[in-house]
Amino acid sequence: MIRYDALDALPVRGALPALRDALAGPGAAVLVAPPGTGKTTLMPLALAGLPSDGPARRVVVAEPRRIAARAAARRMAWLLGEKAGGTVGYTVRGERVVGRHTRVEVVTTGVLLQRLQRDQELTGVDVVVLDECHERHLDADTAAAFLWDVREALRPDLRLVAASATTDAEGWARLLGGAPVVEARGVSHPVEVLWAPPPRPVRPPHGMRVDPALLTHVASVVRRALAERPGDVLCFLPGAGEIARVAGQLGDLGDVDVLQVHGRAPAAVQDAVLVPGTRRRVVLSTAVAESSLTVPGVRVVVDSGLAREPRVDHARGLSALTTVRASQASGRQRAGRAGREAPGVVYRCWAEAEDARLPRFPAPEIQVADLTAFALQAACWGDPEASGLALLDPPPGGAMAAARRVLAAIGAVDRAGRATERGVRLSRLGLHPRLGRALLDAAPLVGADRAAEVVALLSEEPPREYGDDLAGALRAARRGGDAYAARWRTEVRRLRALVDATGPDPRDGGDRPTARDAVDERDAVNAVDERTGPAASPAERAATGEDRLVGTVAAFAYPERVARADGGSYLMVSGTRAETGEGSALRGAPWIAVAVADRPLGRGHARVRLAAVVDEEIARRSAGALLAGADEIRWTDGDVVARRVERLGAVELAVRPLREPAPGLVREALVDGLRREGFGLLRWSREAEALRQRLAFLRLRLGDPWPDVSDEALHARVAEWLEPELGRARRRADLARIDAGQCLARLLPWASGDAARLDELAPERITVPSGSAVRVDYADPERPVLAVKLQEMFGLQESPRVAGVPLLVHLLSPAGRPAAVTADLASFWKDGYRGVRAELRGRYPKHPWPEDPATAEPTRHTKARLGR
Numbered sequence: 080m081i082r083y084d085a086l087d088a089l090p091v092r093g094a095l096p097a098l099r100d101a102l103a104g105p106g107a108a109v110l111v112a113p114p115g116t117g118k119t120t121l122m123p124l125a126l127a128g129l130p131s132d133g134p135a136r137r138v139v140v141a142e143p144r145r146i147a148a149r150a151a152a153r154r155m156a157w158l159l160g161e162k163a164g165g166t167v168g169y170t171v172r173g174e175r176v177v178g179r180h181t182r183v184e185v186v187t188t189g190v191l192l193q194r195l196q197r198d199q200e201l202t203g204v205d206v207v208v209l210d211e212c213h214e215r216h217l218d219a220d221t222a223a224a225f226l227w228d229v230r231e232a233l234r235p236d237l238r239l240v241a242a243s244a245t246t247d248a249e250g251w252a253r254l255l256g257g258a259p260v261v262e263a264r265g266v267s268h269p270v271e272v273l274w275a276p277p278p279r280p281v282r283p284p285h286g287m288r289v290d291p292a293l294l295t296h297v298a299s300v301v302r303r304a305l306a307e308r309p310g311d312v313l314c315f316l317p318g319a320g321e322i323a324r325v326a327g328q329l330g331d332l333g334d335v336d337v338l339q340v341h342g343r344a345p346a347a348v349q350d351a352v353l354v355p356g357t358r359r360r361v362v363l364s365t366a367v368a369e370s371s372l373t374v375p376g377v378r379v380v381v382d383s384g385l386a387r388e389p390r391v392d393h394a395r396g397l398s399a400l401t402t403v404r405a406s407q408a409s410g411r412q413r414a415g416r417a418g419r420e421a422p423g424v425v426y427r428c429w430a431e432a433e434d435a436r437l438p439r440f441p442a443p444e445i446q447v448a449d450l451t452a453f454a455l456q457a458a459c460w461g462d463p464e465a466s467g468l469a470l471l472d473p474p475p476g477g478a479m480a481a482a483r484r485v486l487a488a489i490g491a492v493d494r495a496g497r498a499t500e501r502g503v504r505l506s507r508l509g510l511h512p513r514l515g516r517a518l519l520d521a522a523p524l525v526g527a528d529r530a531a532e533v534v535a536l537l538s539e540e541p542p543r544e545y546g547d548d549l550a551g552a553l554r555a556a557r558r559g560g561d562a563y564a565a566r567w568r569t570e571v572r573r574l575r576a577l578v579d580a581t582g583p584d585p586r587d588g589g590d591r592p593t594a595r596d597a598v599d600e601r602d603a604v605n606a607v608d609e610r611t612g613p614a615a616s617p618a619e620r621a622a623t624g625e626d627r628l629v630g631t632v633a634a635f636a637y638p639e640r641v642a643r644a645d646g647g648s649y650l651m652v653s654g655t656r657a658e659t660g661e662g663s664a665l666r667g668a669p670w671i672a673v674a675v676a677d678r679p680l681g682r683g684h685a686r687v688r689l690a691a692v693v694d695e696e697i698a699r700r701s702a703g704a705l706l707a708g709a710d711e712i713r714w715t716d717g718d719v720v721a722r723r724v725e726r727l728g729a730v731e732l733a734v735r736p737l738r739e740p741a742p743g744l745v746r747e748a749l750v751d752g753l754r755r756e757g758f759g760l761l762r763w764s765r766e767a768e769a770l771r772q773r774l775a776f777l778r779l780r781l782g783d784p785w786p787d788v789s790d791e792a793l794h795a796r797v798a799e800w801l802e803p804e805l806g807r808a809r810r811r812a813d814l815a816r817i818d819a820g821q822c823l824a825r826l827l828p829w830a831s832g833d834a835a836r837l838d839e840l841a842p843e844r845i846t847v848p849s850g851s852a853v854r855v856d857y858a859d860p861e862r863p864v865l866a867v868k869l870q871e872m873f874g875l876q877e878s879p880r881v882a883g884v885p886l887l888v889h890l891l892s893p894a895g896r897p898a899a900v901t902a903d904l905a906s907f908w909k910d911g912y913r914g915v916r917a918e919l920r921g922r923y924p925k926h927p928w929p930e931d932p933a934t935a936e937p938t939r940h941t942k943a944r945l946g947r
Contacts, residue, residue, distance in 0.1 A: 080160040081130045089117025094263035095125050102126070102206070102238040106230065107258035109251045110242040113265030114412070115373060115419040118242050119151050119210055120158060126206050126240070127182045129166065130159055136205035140185045143216045144367055145171040146342060150353055151210075152176070152185040172509055173566075173573045188218035189509065195225045196459055196506055199233060206238040212251065213243035213408070215471075217444035221456055224468035227255060228460070244412065247440075247471070254469050268418035270380075275300050276430040284385060284402035286677045289321055293428070297383050298328035300426050301361055305335065308424055310378025311360040313368060315413050317385040317402050320543065322363040329361060340364040340374075348562075366405075369412040373419060380417040380425040382410060388441065389448040391478065397655070397685060398449040399677050406438045443472045450474055452511050454482035455491055455498065459506045463496030488638070488704050489516040508577055514538055517636035522578050525628040531574035532556075533632035535567050537674055540689065548664040549633055549674060549691035550626040630693035634672040634701035641672050641698045643730050648684055649673070652702050652728025657685040668692040672701070695732070702727055710737055712744035714752035718811040719745060742806070749808055754794055760814040766843075767820025772857035773841040774826070779860045780882045781840070784828035800825045840882045848875045848937035855881065862887045862902075869898055869915070870926060873935040876905050890915075893923045908933045 086092075091112050101108035112118035119140070124130065127138040142148040152169035156162055163169060168177030169185040177184055186194075188209075194201065201207070209223055223241065230237045239258075241251045248260045281290040297314065304312050316322050319341040329337050340352050340362055352362055355375045362374055366386055386405040391398040405413075410427070417423025427434075445453070453474065457465040463483075465474055486492045491502030491512055498506070505515040514534050522530040536552055542563055545552040556567045634641050642649035648658045649671060657676050659665045665687065675689035699706060705728040712721045721740035725733040753760055777785040786792070797805070804817045827834035841863075844852040849871035856864040863881055866889040878885040878901070890899040890907075898915050901907040912932050920928040929935035 082158050082160060083130075086117075086121055086124075086130070086158055089121040090115075090265050091117040091121050091263040092125075094261050095122070097259075097261045098122070098126075098240070101259045101261060102240070105256070105258055106235065106237070107239040107255040108241075109248050109255065109258055109260045110240055110263065111248050111260060112242065112244060112263035113267070114244050114415050116263045116265040118244075118263065120154050122240075122242065123183050123185075123206075123208055124155055124158065124167075126208070126238075129182065135182065137203055138183045138206045138208065139191065139201070139204050140183065140208045140210055141188045141191045141219065141222060142185060142210050143188055143214050143219055144342065145174075145187055146340075146367055147211070148185045148187050149174075152183075154353075155183060155185075173569045188216060188222050191222050192218055192225070192456060193507065193509055195222065195229070196456070196503075199225075199229055201229065201234065201237065204237070206240065208240045208242055210242050211244075212241045213247070213440075215441060215443040215445075217448055217450075217453055220443070220445055220470055220472075221453060221468075223254065224470050225456075225460060227469045228467075231256075244415075250471050254471055268420070268422045270414050270418040270422070271424040272414065273424060273426050274431045275303070275426045275428050276433075277428065284317075284404075286401055287318070287320070287399070289317065289385065289402055291324070293383065293385075294321055294324050295328065297381065297428055298325050300381050300428055301325070301329060302332075304379045304381055304424075304426055305332070305359070305361070308379045310421075310423070311356070311362065311374070311376040312379045312381060313362045313364060313374055313377045313416050314381040314383070315368070315405075316363055316365065316383050317387045318365060318400070321383075321385075322365070326363055332361065334358060336360045338362050340368060342367065366409065368416065369409060374416065375420070377416055377419065378421060378423045380413055380423065382413045382425060382427050384410070384427060384429045386441065389444060391447070391449050391481075397676050397678070399675065403442075404437055406441045407434070408440045410434070410437070445470065445472050445474050450478045450482040451485045451513065454479055455486055455502060455506050455512050458486070458492050458496060458498040459503055463492065463498075486512060489513070491516075504581055508574075508581075510534065510538060510574075513636045517632050518574060518578065519581070521632040521635045525631050527575060527578040528571075529625075529628055530632055531571045531578060533629050534574055534636070535570040537633065537636055538570060539563070539566065540675055541567075546664060547660060547687060547689055549689055550629040551664060552689065553625075553629055626692050627694065627697065630672050630691035631697050631701070633674050633691040634693050634697050637672060637674060638702035639705070639728065640674070640676070641670065641693065641702050641727070641730075642690075643670050643695075643698070644668065645730075649687070650730055652698075652705050652730050654729035655685055656683075657687050659687045659690075663687070665690055665692060670694055670698050672697075698727060698730075699732075710740065710744070712737070712740045712748050714748045714755060717752075717756070719748045719752070719809065721745070721748075745809055746806060749805060749814065750794075750797055752811065752814070753797070757790065758793060758819065760811065761817045761819040761822075762815055763819045767818065767823065769843055769854075769857065770820050770823055772860070773837065773843065774823070776857045776860040776863060777837075777841050777882060780884060784831050784833050786826040786828070788823070788826070796826070842881065845879050845881075845886075847871050847879075848873065849939045850937075851939060855886065864889055866891060866897075868893060868895070868939070870938050872904065873927075873929070873932045873937040875937070876908075876933060878902050878904050892919055893926045905933070 098108055098110060110118055110122065123138050123140045126136060128135045140151065142151060148169050148171050152163045152167050155167040156165065159166055164176040164178050166180060167183045168181040170177060170190050171187050172189065207226055209219055212219055226239055230239060239255060241255065252258050252260050277293060277296040281293040301312055301314055316325060322339045322341055326337050326339055336356060336358050338348060338352050338360060352374055360376065368374055384405050385402055386409060387400045388403050390401040414425040417425050457463060457468065462468055483492060483496055489512060490499060491505050493499055505512050508515040508518065510518065514537055518530050518534045532553055536549065536556060541552045541556060545555045556564050639653040640651050642651040642657060648656050650656055651673060657673055665671055670693045671690045672693045673687055673690045676685040676687050678685050708725045711724045721737040723735050723737055724731055771788050774786060774788045778787050800822050804822060808814055827837065842855065844854050845865060846852050847867050851871055853865060853867045856866065863886050865879060865886040869890040872890065878888055880886065885902045887900065887902050888904065889897055892898045898919060899907060899911055901911065916928045925941040927938060
């Protein structure tokens with residue numbers, strides 16, 4: 080029985096005429112409709128000609144999440160008085176509920192992409208609705224670009240609707256060729272905002288970590304809301320782990336039901352949330368309830384202010400979800416859930432002053448996520464650069480380059496970036512290309528069943544309580560009776576069927592796994608208990624047992640994350656270091672394949688969250704593209720090291736010394752050593768040091784043709800002044816025998832003849848009035864210094880000059896200690912000498928201290944010697 084009363088009450092009905100006109104005219108439209116207006120339920124039915132006798136059309140509705148797709152289909156079927164699978168059906172990964180007479184099919188955006196790759200014309204489909212497009216999921220953006228391409232090139236009759244509650248309507252309108260924007264007015268109920276920040280500061284989120292103090296505060300705010308306001312409470316938290324922790328703190332609510340809604344929740348729980356309860360409820364939910372689901376009975380929202388977004392750490396080769404502050408747009412969406420049916424209230428667990436500093440919108444996934452799957456989709460579509468796709472935001476160049484490198488390594492694209500036959504095959508598996516590669520390449524080695532089991536574990540990270548050992552997690556999933564294990568078994572069946580359906584890999588050849596390999600592996604599993612026993616550690620079992628097979632699959636999925644134990648941590652072949660947690664079952668394994676890792680706050684190394692034990696043979700096989708042998712001649716630990724190294728990426732597998740390294744490479748290593756440790760590695764006599772200082776002085780005062788002798792300049796001209804001595808050197812000790820002064824003299828301007836004026840312009844010594852040849856100190860090229868005993872300068876009226884610069888004269892006492900400093904001797908004799916004389920004449924009575932030093936006889940001797 081069709082529920083006309085419920086259909087007639089949906090506010091989007093008023094926008095349907097304008098929407099139909101837009102689709103009849105331009106053929107595309109942007110529908111902006113507040114939550115609760117019926118855009119996800121009535122609008123698709125109306126476009127399909129239901130329940131009236133309008134033109135019958137087949138409508139496909141794309142939702143970003145599986146839970147939302149199932150819920151939307153069931154709601155529409157309920158409105159028509161049917162069950163899902165009749166007039167309205169749905170398809171999500173691993174589950175298809177449709178019938179012969181289905182006219183509205185709700186799918187996930189991932190399923191829609193698969194269909195577009197198989198049938199670009201979408202044969203039999205009249206209208207496609209992209210729901211919740213404001214969330215900017217990568218699959219949704221990609222599907223929109225492909226659909227517009229299809230409409231422009233193949234199917235001008237295909238109708239497109241981009242629908243959302245809050246979105247960049249003008250941007251989507253431009254993207255769809257200037258499509259009209261149709262707005263539906265909703266029944267707006269006021270929502271009161273109450274600011275409820277924690278009483279004490281909490282640590283900001285980092286990676287997947289959320290401060291437990293914040294979760295405790297959120298639980299206390301839920302209790303406060305239950306006490307202060309009527310109705311059900313909807314509480315937004317970033318992930319399933321946080322939901323479980325808050326639920327644990329609310330376990331004593333008595334007559335209040337606490338429900339947990341997230342992608343891993345059992346279907347029965349997800350369904351129960353969408354119907355009114357018989358008792359008061361607290362619904363703890365991830366962002367899935369922001370816009371995709373309507374939870375009846377909610378009058379109160381408690382918002383933690385956090386969300387999860389994908390991020391890629393290109394420096395470490397890791398990609399994962401990370402916890403971030405939710406955007407202002409998300410905050411409005413969440414608050415609106417309290418006013419869907421009546422006036423409500425939102426408790427925001429942050430200070431009002433912080434709200435203005437939040438980002439306006441969530442970051443588009445295309446700008447922050449791993450783009451490997453997107454790049455493969457674009458390549459299979461025929462646009463490897465994605466330059467011709469209608470996208471609101473272009474993909475970052477660096478992320479696309481990294482994605483193409485991964486695809487090239489697994490044989491999914493050719494050198495030009497075009498999809499290979501293998502790439503097309505991978506794109507149709509409904510898996511990340513890495514996991515698709517693991518499924519196809521590991522199945523001949525470990526068996527199709529086990530490959531499907533492990534890939535299913537990797538496609539949806541298992542619960543934390545399963546542990547960080549992937550083989551142990553596999554055993555837990557096999558015996559588990561929880562919701563995760565049920566979904567895992569469903570996915571295993573799907574993947575197992577895919578292995579059979581796809582047939583042999585077109586790349587199969589001499590270097591591919593063989594049937595004999597698979598038999599050997601199965602024999603190894605059968606033998607494991609005889610050799611090690613069931614209580615053996617993962618490291619002990621890995622050599623022959625099932626752990627080795629599990630590790631093989633993980634290694635094929637993440638070959639650059641194969642890692643070897645190295646000094647208390649693990650070094651991945653990518654160069655990233657990772658550590659296992661305290662008490663990890665993986666500790667002690669010589670090799671592991673890391674499937675999931677993150678970087679804890681304040682730690683330089685990644686932390687292993689999920690990995691499997693492997694051995695060197697598996698490491699070599701899975702990451703074979705990174706296997707290389709080379710002669711390495713470089714400056715290491717203060718000397719030249721020459722060796723032959725076999726490497727698996729950053730991991731050294733074998734090393735042996737080179738007896739006769741190439742002279743050119745040795746020279747490069749020596750130059751690198753000079754660059755790192757400086758020219759102090761050479762032999763610098765006092766004369767050599769003085770020559771360099773004199774040249775620096777002349778360069779500063781006169782410029783060309785006097786050479787620049789700074790470290791940077793000497794490195795740039797190393798071949799001019801250090802050869803052939805450098806070419807004959809083989810190690811650090813040989814550098815120490817090179818006379819730097821002799822080599823430096825090669826840089827003097829001999830060709831111009833100016834070299835002959837070196838002693839004239841910057842003499843090493845100057846003859847003072849006493850007849851002594853005193854060394855000039857050029858350490859400070861701005862002002863060279865002449866340190867000389869005061870009595871030896873008697874009678875000199877002007878300070879000596881070099882290259883026109885007056886020397887800074889350090890006048891010394893008879894004991895050689897500084898007595899005065901001057902650059903103007905005439906002024907010193909007139910004004911400064913009297914004070915120096917009064918201070919020193921009593922201390923040094925044997926030396927002359929004339930009244931008029933300007934006319935006195937200079938001397939190096941005492942008065943007694945002068946008398947003789």
